[in-house]
Amino acid sequence: MAGLILEDIHKQFGPVVAARDVNLNLPNGQFVCFLGPSGCGKTTLLRLIAGLENPTRGRILLDAEDITQTPAHKRNFGMVFQSLALFPHLTVGENVAYSLRVRHVEKAAQRKKAAELLDLVQLSGFMDRHVAQLSGGQRQRVAIARALAIEPRLFLLDEPLSALDAKLRESMQLELRELQQRLAITTILVTHDQREAMTMSDLVVVMGPDNRVRQMGSPLSIYRRPADTFVADFIGSSNLLEGTCSAAGEIKIGTQRLIVEELPAGLSPGTPVTVSIRPEDIHVLPGIEKGDNRLQGTIAFIRDVGSSVEIYLNCNGIQIVSQSTPKDRPPVKQGDPATVAVPAAACVVLRS
Amino acid sequence: MIGEKPKSVPAHLPLAYPALMLGIFFVIPFAMMVAVSFFHREPGGFYIPGFELANYRNLYTALFGRTLAFSLFIAGLSAAVCVSLGFPFTYFITRMRRKAQVVWLVFLMSVLSLSEVIVGFAWSLLLSRTAGLSNLLAWLGLMDKAAAWYPGFAALLCGICYLAFPYTVLVLYPPLSRLDPALPEASLTLGASPLKTFFNIIVGTLRNAIVAAFVMVFVFTLGVYLLPQILGRPHHWTLSVLITDQAIYQTNMPMAAAMAIFFMVVSLLLVALTMAIGKKKNIE
Numbered sequence: 001m002a003g004l005i006l007e008d009i010h011k012q013f014g015p016v017v018a019a020r021d022v023n024l025n026l027p028n029g030q031f032v033c034f035l036g037p038s039g040c041g042k043t044t045l046l047r048l049i050a051g052l053e054n055p056t057r058g059r060i061l062l063d064a065e066d067i068t069q070t071p072a073h074k075r076n077f078g079m080v081f082q083s084l085a086l087f088p089h090l091t092v093g094e095n096v097a098y099s100l101r102v103r104h105v106e107k108a109a110q111r112k113k114a115a116e117l118l119d120l121v122q123l124s125g126f127m128d129r130h131v132a133q134l135s136g137g138q139r140q141r142v143a144i145a146r147a148l149a150i151e152p153r154l155f156l157l158d159e160p161l162s163a164l165d166a167k168l169r170e171s172m173q174l175e176l177r178e179l180q181q182r183l184a185i186t187t188i189l190v191t192h193d194q195r196e197a198m199t200m201s202d203l204v205v206v207m208g209p210d211n212r213v214r215q216m217g218s219p220l221s222i223y224r225r226p227a228d229t230f231v232a233d234f235i236g237s238s239n240l241l242e243g244t245c246s247a248a249g250e251i252k253i254g255t256q257r258l259i260v261e262e263l264p265a266g267l268s269p270g271t272p273v274t275v276s277i278r279p280e281d282i283h284v285l286p287g288i289e290k291g292d293n294r295l296q297g298t299i300a301f302i303r304d305v306g307s308s309v310e311i312y313l314n315c316n317g318i319q320i321v322s323q324s325t326p327k328d329r330p331p332v333k334q335g336d337p338a339t340v341a342v343p344a345a346a347c348v349v350l351r352s
Numbered sequence: 353m354i355g356e357k358p359k360s361v362p363a364h365l366p367l368a369y370p371a372l373m374l375g376i377f378f379v380i381p382f383a384m385m386v387a388v389s390f391f392h393r394e395p396g397g398f399y400i401p402g403f404e405l406a407n408y409r410n411l412y413t414a415l416f417g418r419t420l421a422f423s424l425f426i427a428g429l430s431a432a433v434c435v436s437l438g439f440p441f442t443y444f445i446t447r448m449r450r451k452a453q454v455v456w457l458v459f460l461m462s463v464l465s466l467s468e469v470i471v472g473f474a475w476s477l478l479l480s481r482t483a484g485l486s487n488l489l490a491w492l493g494l495m496d497k498a499a500a501w502y503p504g505f506a507a508l509l510c511g512i513c514y515l516a517f518p519y520t521v522l523v524l525y526p527p528l529s530r531l532d533p534a535l536p537e538a539s540l541t542l543g544a545s546p547l548k549t550f551f552n553i554i555v556g557t558l559r560n561a562i563v564a565a566f567v568m569v570f571v572f573t574l575g576v577y578l579l580p581q582i583l584g585r586p587h588h589w590t591l592s593v594l595i596t597d598q599a600i601y602q603t604n605m606p607m608a609a610a611m612a613i614f615f616m617v618v619s620l621l622l623v624a625l626t627m628a629i630g631k632k633k634n635i636e
Contacts, residue, residue: 052537072540073549079541085534089556099542102552150543 002063003027004049004154004186009058011044018044020211022058026188026203031180033197034190036207037234042190043082043158045207049188050156051075062153078147079156082163084139086131092118092142093127099150117145120179137168144176148183155180155187161196173199194235198223206231223278229350232276239282239320241275242352251275251349254316257292260347272352279323281346284311284330289339295320299336304329313340389609399606407610416594420615423574423590424622430512431569435562437513438520439528443554445521446529457525460518468515472582475511476502479583508584512576516569523568527561563630567623574619591615 009022019041026032034042047053049060051072060068067075087095094101096117097110105113111127118124121141126134134142140160147155157176161169177200180187191197197204198219206222208214208230215227226232229240243253245267251258258275267273288296297315304310309329311322320340324330332338389407391399445456466474478484481500489495501507535557539549555562577592591611599608 050541052540072537073543073545075541076543077541079538081534081538083532083534085532085538087535087538087553087557089559098539098544098552102539102542102544102548146538146542156541 004188005059005061006045006049007059007061009045009048009060010056011041011048011053012056017041017211019048019055022213024205024213024216026186028063028186029184030186030202031177031200032186032188032203032205033201034188034205034207035194035197035235036192037209038192040207040209041211042192042207046079046156046158046188046190049154050077050079075154076150076152077154077156078150078152080140080143080147080158080160082159084143084160086139086142086146088131090131091127092123092129092131092134095131095142096145096149098146113149114145117149118142120148121145136164137172140164140172144179148185152185155185157187157189159190159192161191162193169196170199176200198235204235206234225348226276226350229274229276229352232274232348232350237279237321239277239279241277241318241320243273243275245269245271245273245349251347253295253318256295258342258347259292259344260349261344263349264351267349267351274350274352276348276350277342277346279310279321281343282320282322283341283343284313284322284324284332285339285341286330286332286336287339288337289341293342293344295340295342297338297340299332299334299338302332302334313338315340385609386613388605389613391606393604393606398603407606408614410607411610411614416591416611419589419591419594420618422588423592423615424618426509426512426588426590427570427573430509430516430573431566433509433513434516434520434569435524435566438517438524438565439555439558439562440550442521442524442528443550446525446531457521460521463514463518468576468578469582471515472511472579475507475514476582479507479510502583503585503588505584505588508580508588511579511583512573515576515579516572519572520565520569523565524558524561527558531558559630563626567626570626571619571623574615 004024004026006022006024009019011017011019022045034045036042044053048055051067051070051074055068058068059066087098090098093111093114096114097105100110100113115124115127118126121144123138123141123145126138126142131139131142143160161172161176164172173196176189180200189197189200201219203216204219204222205213206215215222215231217225222231223235226235226238232238233240241253241258243251243258245263246252246257246269249260249263251260251273253275260275264273284299290296295315295318297313297318297320299311300314300319301312302309303312304326306326309324309326311324311330311332313320313322322340330338387401388399390403390405391407392402392404393399393407445453448456479486479501481498484498484501486495486498486501490498531554535553536549539553540546544552574590575592577590577596580589580593595608595611595615598604598611
């Protein structure tokens with residue numbers, strides 16, 4: 001089968017486990033993000049794919065060919081490092097053409113290819129500049145052009161945007177995504193920024209602090225249907241309510257009944273569960289209302305940042321956050337009694 | 353503070369102490385030597401003040417020329433040997449775990465505590481016919497019979513490099529340990545073999561450090577004067593030996609001073625040339 005396959009990959013540095021039993025199947029031409037908190041092993045996984053580390057056990061296959069033992073310099077994968085790792089003693093053009101130089105390509109052809117790539121990343125005319133004369137965003141582009149010069153089978157990026165300021169980072173995200181689609185090259189990006197992962201990728205691989213892959217899927221499916229409480233909490237923000245399964249399609253949060261549309265298979269009554277509800281799915285109603293899918297409480301705090309309004313409620317010790325647009329802002333103020341309405345379709349029930 | 357120019361006289365005061373010390377212990381003795389090199393030699397006595405170029409004219413001999421050339425040659429060769437061995441050696445040390453690095457560095461530092469005399473005699477013993485390493489090789493059957501490997505050029509080179517090697521490592525260690533490990537990794541992912549990566553990227557980015565280490569060992573080795581007498585034959589004697597001979601045994605201070613100054617000027621020119629070449633390549 002075409003694509004990159006990781007089979008039972010396990011990596012240990014002495015007693016420290018960096019990646020635990022990873023099984024992944026990444027189709028060709030996709031933009032994949034490895035997403036997770038720091039220390040979850042996402043960079044290690046990328047380095048294993050690049051051949052900069054050897055797995056303790058497991059196999060890596062690319063288009064059905066076993067590349068586990070292939071050294072990094074024979075894999076032909078372009079990689080952009082977190083520090084960018086531009087060669088300080090070479091010019092921009094020499095950096096970009098480095099892979100051609102080690103392959104003994106003619107000087108003139110080297111320059112031509114470097115110029116093409118610099119055009120591609122919108123750095124035309126920077127050929128003879130020194131790396132030290134470039135800004136952060138420009139270095140970024142040089143690193144990308146250099147990695148693309150080998151016409152890589154895989155394009156690997158290790159948090160390359162983390163050093164840029166927020167505005168530049170967002171525009172580079174779009175640019176990188178656009179470039180990847182134009183070149184139709186399989187790309188893996190490591191990031192701890194879930195917004196970045198949502199913006200750019202076809203597929204998101206979420207890794208947990210236990211160094212395992214927790215979930216893999218399209219950004220929206222992961223957002224809408226998180227597989228466990230870690231994913232629900234890590235991707236976006238979520239209200240996580242502890243409860244128990246009381247009957248088919250029904251959860252008890254304290255004494256309140258919550259009707260839900262879907263339950264995980266094989267859940268028997270009495271099992272403790274966690275219900276994840278996105279803040280934007282929660283409606284706040286003024287005053288106290290009784291009924292199913294209703295929680296009563298008081299407004300603890302209102303954060304109005306202009307583009308959105310976040311309302312924090314205290315419902316008998318449970319903190320709930322609701323998010324709405326300024327237009328839909330409910331007529332409540334701090335200290336008011338209020339009711340939280342939770343649509344059945346918005347509840348994702350997870351095993352605790 | 354950094355980059356700011358001191359504005360008033362009091363701001364310069366902290367400099368007075370080092371300036372004074374430098375003047376008393378470095379500038380004045382050096383100036384005296386320069387002066388003595390122009391004095392007139394009093395045979396059988398010492399010297400009488402004056403100004404004559406005779407001492408410099410007398411340098412123009414085959415012996416001086418040959419010794420000068422040999423001194424520069426062996427210093428350059430030792431520097432080349434030390435740097436070409438020391439650079440990869442230091443690189444591998446910096447890639448080790450912290451603890452192992454400390455062990456190696458402490459070991460190298462402890463070598464520095466040995467004086468030139470001890471190093472010289474130790475090597476002369478190791479390379480001797482009666483008690484040296486060749487006995488071990490003969491016993492192992494790798495050689496027919498034990499041989500004397502000293503005195504000679506190779507023995508002298510060994511001794512000098514042994515003395516200068518720890519300094520080479522100490523000069524190379526800081527820049528090598530600061531090297532971003534992603535640089536060689538980037539080179540690997542771009543298709544360069546580990547060997548090409550070493551020469552293109554690791555040596556390439558650290559060219560300044562290599563030139564600095566080379567110059568340091570070169571200058572350090574020029575001053576060696578005991579080892580040539582212990583490990584070398586008379587025609588391996590360096591200019592430092594000749595200067596000592598003139599100053600102490602021939603009591604010809606003006607001649608020794610002239611030799612020393614001429615030697616220093618030539619060395620400085622060579623160092624400047626080396627640095628200029630290093631710098632030029634950097635800008636290219």
